[in-house]
Amino acid sequence: MLALAIVGAVVALTALVVPVATTFVASQRAANAADAAALAAADAVSGAVPGVPCELAAATAARNGAALDSCRTDGPVASVTATVSAFGIEHRADARAGPPGWSG
16 A cells, blocks of 8 residues: 555656656757857858858757747847747747847
8 A cells, every 4th residue: 555655656746847847948948049049140140151140040949949939130149039838838038149248
């Protein structure tokens, strides 16, 4: 009987912990995708890589499992927002890439 109670407790704890851990991972994936997308767009703005900045940002976000919600450039700065969905919850992350202190 004790073994059954222990197994039940472990299953219940696992059922609670897995969604929380998955949500944390999804938020980190969104942040990573936004960072990579902003860097890709900033590289295109600077001329380091050929291409249209926001198109590169969207492709980079998609390769990282996210959707690009917004992308804008202001001089050498690129700002993006990426979204990752997990368990029906959307996790958004913003990122900026460019020279520090750029005020536009």
